Amino acid sequence: MNGPHASAPPLLDELVRLAPPGARTAGPVTVLKETRVLVVRVGDVVVKAHPPETDEAGLRARLAAVRRLPEIMLTPLALHRLDGDPPHGGRLVTIWPAGVPLTPDDLDGTGPGPHDGGGTPWEKGGRLLARLHAHAPPAGLPPAGGPARVARAVAGLAEVDAPARVLAPIREAYAALPRGPGRSPRLTHGDWHLGQLVVHRGRWLLIDPDDLGVGDPAWDLARPAAWFAAGLLEPATWERLLSAYLAAGGTAVSARDPWRELDVPARALTIQLAATAVATAARAGEPLDDVAAAMLSSCERIAAAGR
Missing domain, CATH: 3.90.1200.10 (Aminoglycoside phosphotransferase (APH), C-terminal lobe)
Structure with missing residues (x-):
């Protein structure tokens, strides 16, 4: 790939990098969803890249609401904005405790x-x-x-x-x-x-x-x-x-x-x-x-x- 973004790391690598160091050694990296979002399990956390067009103020308001509902909704651990230029720079990323999905x-x-x-x-x-x-x-x-x-x-x-x-x-x-x-x-x-x-x-x-x-x-x-x-x-x-x-x-x-x-x-x-x-x-x-x-x-x- 040519152009100014040729050296940009893959989004998956960016998400793994954001996971807490302890989480990276707690288990394998697994892609859970890859559509308009990318959701990856890294050990005992889940890292989610939200759609590029996500409004930051709206997402912050939603996360604040969730934090008031710990008995109803899973509480987020962190919110990040990826550094650098497109294609990934500016993308919002949240980190969550890894729950057990339904079987x-x-x-x-x-x-x-x-x-x-x-x-x-x-x-x-x-x-x-x-x-x-x-x-x-x-x-x-x-x-x-x-x-x-x-x-x-x-x-x-x-x-x-x-x-x-x-x-x-x-x-x-x-x-x-x-x-x-x-x-x-x-x-x-x-x-x-x-x-x-x-x-x-x-x-x-x-x-x-x-x-x-x-x-x-x-x-x-x-x-x-x-x-x-x-x-x-x-x-x-x-x-x-x-x-x-x-x-x-x-x-x-x-x-x-x-x-x-x-x-x-x-x-x-x-x-x-x-x-x-x-x-x-x-x-x-x-x-x-x-x-x-x-x-x-x-x-x-x-x-x-x-x-």
Whole structure:
């Protein structure tokens, strides 16, 4: 590679360098995620390079909010800005304690996580969300990132080489979504799913505050609601999550008619999941899998209902 940045070290090397010296000797280096972010486990810490366009003031506000919630969210260890010129200079990097992610066995309560009589991770996640939503958002916290994630996923279809019959229902369903102010905003995770749960020091905690902010808390239940509506999540599992959330005092939805609050967010997450799945399949040159096909079928129904 030629040019002024030819000698810039790879981003992975930069992240490993930022890890505390003790962490580097505590275990191997493992890449956990490499998309718009790069997440690396270095021994007993996790180092995350946030997207280049991340707003520093917004991230600092989110991290400050997380530090007030040590019983609900994993607490960050440090925030850095990479030195030097692009491609990596100026990029924001956070360092976290390494938690234990879920295993398939955890989903039915038989895995190695702490078994406190509280059921499966669906119940634990529901209770953590209820506790999160009970907190008033601190001053200066940005909007929750859920709606922006949906918009990015749909906008990204412009770069996707896929048949119009596949893309059109997603775009039509998105155009049919109601616009305007939502319900009274609360503290909202912004991108909740089971991958956002880890065990650290014997406790289940939420992770990833990149989309934490002020918003409609029903969006935090919208992804599993979308799976349930598409037939991808068993009714009994959905009921575990919803019942645990409500029993813990969750106020994002009403017990009598939760879909009154969930309808629009669940449709939005259906659209996001379909757009992301279609884009992923197109980039890989592969056909849609069963999950993607189910989400696309849901978009077709949403689009038809909006006509």
